[in-house]
Amino acid sequence: MTFYEADRRSRGVSEPEIEPRSAAQSEQWIERMGHFLTEDPGGCWVALDHDEEVVGFAISQNRGKLWYLATYGVLTGRQGKGIGRRLMDAVLAHADGRRGMFSSTVHPGATRRYRLAGFTLHPQMRMVGTVDRSTLPAVGGLQDGEASDLEWMDRLDEALRGAGHGPDHAYMLRTLRLVVSRDVKDKPGYAYLDGRGRAVLLAAADEETAQGLLWEALASSEGDTLVNCITTANHWAVDVGLAARLDLGQEGYLAVRGMTAPAPYLASGHFL
Ligand SMILES: CC(C)(COP(=O)(O)OP(=O)(O)OC[C@H]1O[C@@H](n2cnc3c(N)ncnc32)[C@H](O)[C@@H]1OP(=O)(O)O)[C@@H](O)C(=O)NCCC(=O)NCCS
Numbered sequence: 001m002t003f004y005e006a007d008r009r010s011r012g013v014s015e016p017e018i019e020p021r022s023a024a025q026s027e028q029w030i031e032r033m034g035h036f037l038t039e040d041p042g043g044c045w046v047a048l049d050h051d052e053e054v055v056g057f058a059i060s061q062n063r064g065k066l067w068y069l070a071t072y073g074v075l076t077g078r079q080g081k082g083i084g085r086r087l088m089d090a091v092l093a094h095a096d097g098r099r100g101m102f103s104s105t106v107h108p109g110a111t112r113r114y115r116l117a118g119f120t121l122h123p124q125m126r127m128v129g130t131v132d133r134s135t136l137p138a139v140g141g142l143q144d145g146e147a148s149d150l151e152w153m154d155r156l157d158e159a160l161r162g163a164g165h166g167p168d169h170a171y172m173l174r175t176l177r178l179v180v181s182r183d184v185k186d187k188p189g190y191a192y193l194d195g196r197g198r199a200v201l202l203a204a205a206d207e208e209t210a211q212g213l214l215w216e217a218l219a220s221s222e223g224d225t226l227v228n229c230i231t232t233a234n235h236w237a238v239d240v241g242l243a244a245r246l247d248l249g250q251e252g253y254l255a256v257r258g259m260t261a262p263a264p265y266l267a268s269g270h271f272l
Pocket of ligand 1: 002072075079080081085086103105106107108109110112113
């Protein structure tokens, strides 16, 4: 409900109506929270009121040298009273000075909190629309990924953002389709695609590989598609989206501290 209300308030007039989460999406959310609680419980905090009802939460994780915030919210009626600040203090103490990264909404309380905590806010673009299939190029050198790929994928993550995804890779491998470029020397890359062919995380050693992976995602998309979390360091993705006749828009920020915005890289909103 917190995110439904916030998304409704920040919706642009030309954007589609915000729908409440489906039962299946709620189930996935709960499963993901279980994963975070198992892997790094010390980064997961909730705020309770006097009746022991949960009124806010901040779920963060440490992975090696990197800390990330997976989700953060306070019930609509309880916002602006300092609950968010205390939750943020708790998860930042858990970060213990690590470099940090997360995807932020445009909510004024959120952006205020993040900047005051020392994060740099990189505006993000996103591309939406239906792919014009006559624009799809032939892309070679890609395969479906498997568990044995995770080791080099973690090394690539480390070069791009300072830490591997570790157990998050295993989680994504179970729930998403993995496409990899593993055969061309010095040009590794991977992308996770959801059931509708949307790239939910993409990382590559060079822009050409990244573009090939994004074309593969667009080729497997069905109906309206979305490419999001595109920071200005990732205009290679804008070029692919425009070539596929998608429309360019803006959405939220990538917040980072102690690091630059990774590239070529499209962050996952959940696992960064
Ligand atoms: C972001 C959020 C978790 C912050 O929690 P909160 O309990 O409202 O936070 P606080 O009360 O500690 O306030 C945060 C700061 O922003 C300010 N603020 C809060 N709501 C605001 C609003 N609607 N407009 C402007 N400023 C606001 C507060 O005054 C405070 O600043 P201060 O400490 O310097 O006075 C909460 O507002 C929320 O759930 N928003 C919707 C969901 C969302 O966008 N989550 C972030 C996902 S990245």
